[in-house]
Ligand SMILES: Nc1ncnc2c1ncn2[C@@H]1O[C@H](COP(=O)(O)OP(=O)(O)OP(=O)(O)O)[C@@H](O)[C@H]1O
């Protein structure tokens with residue numbers, strides 16, 4: 814069975830929706846951020862403090878490569894996992910990719926209470942989220958099989974839409990063919 818891989822920015826709900834989706838499909842759930850923390854034995858903020866973003870991205874790359882080789886799971890990725898092109902290739906080859914599309918306003922709301930996102934420790938998290946979105950939105954789109962809107966929609970509804978849309982999805986080769994003809 815193919816993996817279902819969730820991509821999108823911080824606060825899109827990848828971890829929340831991934832867990833619910835896996836439960837619904839009765840398959841295992843993996844979260845690349847959690848896997849990095851488990852392998853390292855340290856929290857993400859501590860990894861950023863000690864090794865910088867570069868060190869974190871190396872660890873993230875190793876985890877993404879390994880998880881994408883598994884089968885039959887729902888995989889939630891970190892918001893910046895799409896930055897490296899080798900990661901994008903691994904994610905695309907690793908399963909069907911769902912982009913959880915979310916406005917910066919909702920991201921701000923959903924991340925406000927949390928202290929575990931080092932990139933948002935800056936004075937102006939809104940400006941940071943906008944900058945990240947400008948760079949990353951095209952990258953999320955470039956690997957997505959489906960794009961699902963999450964603004965003002967409860968997680969359960971998002972899960973139902975993902976299930977519906979994945980069910981109706983043609984295999985990639987057929988989609989590529991029909992785009993050409
Ligand atoms: N559709 C939604 N509607 C309302 N709240 C949501 C929705 N999806 C997620 N949330 C809430 O937003 C917060 C962030 O969600 P979550 O941690 O799943 O995001 P994420 O995409 O995994 O972020 P990150 O990239 O930082 O890991 C959580 O408190 C979650 O309960």
Ligand SMILES: O=C(O)C1=C[C@@H](O)[C@@H](O)[C@H](O)C1
Nearest residue numbers: 823846857891892893930931
């Ligand atoms: O958007 C990002 O670059 C990040 C998102 C989180 O999921 C974590 O992977 C980490 O905080 C970095």
Ligand SMILES: [Mg+2]
Nearest residue numbers: 827828846889
């Ligand atoms: Mg997450």
